[in-house]
Amino acid sequence: MIAAAYPGSAPPRSSAAVVAAIDLKGVTKTYAGRDGGSVHALGPVDLRIEPGSFVSVVGPSGCGKSTLLRLVAGLELPNEGVMQRYGTALDGPSHEVGIVFQEHVLFPWITVLENVLLPADVLALPKAISRERAMRLLEMTGLKDFAHLRPQMLSGGMKQRAAFCRAMxxxxxxxxxxxxxxxxxxxxxxxxSLELSRLWQELGRTALLITHDIEEAILLGDRVLIMSERPGTIRTDIAVDLPRPRNADTVKLPRFQEIKHQVRDIIFNRAQA
Structure with missing residues (x-):
């Protein structure tokens, strides 16, 4: 496990504070429409995420999943409601938050290591500690031998691993x-997905995943939140009571399949939320 590298960095999960990592109350988001009207994209949403937990969010396309993530990231502000991150007002981006997007967004003209180290320049982090941490993250993700190559030499999966290292x-x-x-x-x-599950357990951080893949959501999550169609609200919050660590055989467990069918039935309106 990588120890906390910087002053004020996150404590291990065993010593996490009792305040919620994320606490949203009555949060809504509305955008201006092209016709001069407004689009009610999200809410109201109430959501509490405990420190050290892994929460997955699924739902139909256009239901506001990514809007929810941008709000939690502090990249957007709600029209209504109260948002807190670790007990303080969530009103903008923070170095306490790492984000991994669908696209890796690695710069092709610098090396993998230099890409991973970019947050150190932005946040003015200690160079020696940052480099040491970057190499340890690359080692954890199987990329140590590729540190001095440029991203175009990596496969798609390796690029996403590098993006994860940069976020962490x-x-x-x-x-x-x-x-x-x-x-x-x-x-x-x-x-x-299995690699991320392993890394999350080793690093002991809080995680929020947006996905369309139901199996991925269950395999990774402690909870699966199912969102309604727009305006997105949380229809159901399902506890994933499957043992960890999880592996490829986890999907074969009867309980896994039971949860999968439950999620599908709710999403496709075959069961009550």
């Missing part, structure tokens, strides 16, 4: 994942 460089307390494996083939996606 500042030792954030909260990791946000917006369809991080959506552009990958099915086999690579499953492999990286």
């Amino acid at each position: 460089l500042s030792d954030p307390r909260l990791l946000l994942l917006d369809e991080p494996f959506g552009a990958l083939d099915a086999l690579t996606r499953e492999e990286l």
